[in-house]
Amino acid sequence: MASMDVSLKEMMTIDGSIGAAIVDHGSGMALGVLGGSKEMDLQIAAAGNTEVVKAKLRTMDSLGIKDSIEDILITLGGQYHIIRPITGRGGKGLFLYLALDRGRANLALARHQLRAIEEKLEV
Numbered sequence: 001m002a003s004m005d006v007s008l009k010e011m012m013t014i015d016g017s018i019g020a021a022i023v024d025h026g027s028g029m030a031l032g033v034l035g036g037s038k039e040m041d042l043q044i045a046a047a048g049n050t051e052v053v054k055a056k057l058r059t060m061d062s063l064g065i066k067d068s069i070e071d072i073l074i075t076l077g078g079q080y081h082i083i084r085p086i087t088g089r090g091g092k093g094l095f096l097y098l099a100l101d102r103g104r105a106n107l108a109l110a111r112h113q114l115r116a117i118e119e120k121l122e123v
Helices: 004-012 042-063 107-120
Strands: 017-024 029-035 072-075 079-085 094-101
Touching: 004 017, 004 029, 004 094, 004 107, 017 042, 029 042, 029 094, 042 072, 042 079, 042 094, 079 107, 094 107
Parallel strands: none
Antiparallel strands: 017 029, 017 094, 072 079, 079 094
């Protein structure tokens, strides 16, 4: 089991990482952040991506989809943004958020590593 701080550090070791956060999608507040920059304010990203998660959950509910979100990928010209809801050990209502530099990241490997981090995280 890994703490939030350890998990954020592991997220930042993924090739191409720009910033990482653990977010409460009920409030939109980041419980922990690491990385980021002037252009990548992780507190703002946490709040904005909360709306993405809520919208997807509402849509799934409206469609009667009885499944869970594995991850949400937002692809920009120069970046990948991965949102991964935490499924176990008290993590309900939380998600991992990882911003990657598209030129330096391997998306498939990043998703695999993020899944492993999520599985070890203890909230």
